[in-house]
Amino acid sequence: MTLQLAIFYVVAAFTVWAAAVVVLGKNIVRAAVALIFSFCGMAALYVLLDAEFLAAVQVLIYVGGITILLLFAIMLTSRIASKTARVVNDQVILSAMVAVGLLVGLIYASTSGLVMTAAPPLLPETSPFLGRALLTTYALPFEVVSILLLAAMVGAIILARKE
């Protein structure tokens, strides 16, 4: 077993554990903090996949932005100290069947299809290439996404504002 594979297994186990705490944890604040750990593990996996720029974006947007927003929303909406009786609704068994079925199908599809063990040679510099591609080949989707962000920002302000 190479060092890279060992690192992958450790990071993957950490990420899955954190995701399980997010989904199954009783305390909502603890779930949000576990989400931060899960995002960090994911960023480490991006580094293993030679996507350094996306790892940085992951840490900035998910860890620094979205989880802070989630924590603020949790503090504004729920009494953290109070124990809630149930955190899950009454369709747990059905949902578990759906999730396990999906998992089996996805694992079958991803292990029986194409087998790739060796990656092609890396581009010499990924981040400058990505920047150029975003402003040339993908210029139109880039602009559309920026309009989407503007609309979402205005919409969120209007929805959250008190009249």
Place this chain on the structure above:
Amino acid sequence: MIPLSHYLVLGAILFSLGVFGALTRRNAIAILMSIELMLNAVNLNFIAFARYLPQTLLQGQVFAIFVITVAAAEAAVGLAIVLGLYRNFKTVNVDEINLMKW
């Protein structure tokens, strides 16, 4: 080198966990967190394929950037809606909010 299927199986596990959370949690914010988990699993698959397929235009990474952007917009609007719900119903448990059910 790590085989591609390892990343795909990890993405499948995370996606299924997210599906389970989104279907079962009562707190609307917990549902949003599960959805973020699912989007992250998809991003992992995109980036893994971008690494293991011949790199011509890095399509996988560019698509992952767009997914992250849409996820940020979704989180902002979703949390604003949750705040509005809390203001009107004094609860964020989705099974107690049955205004549009008959």
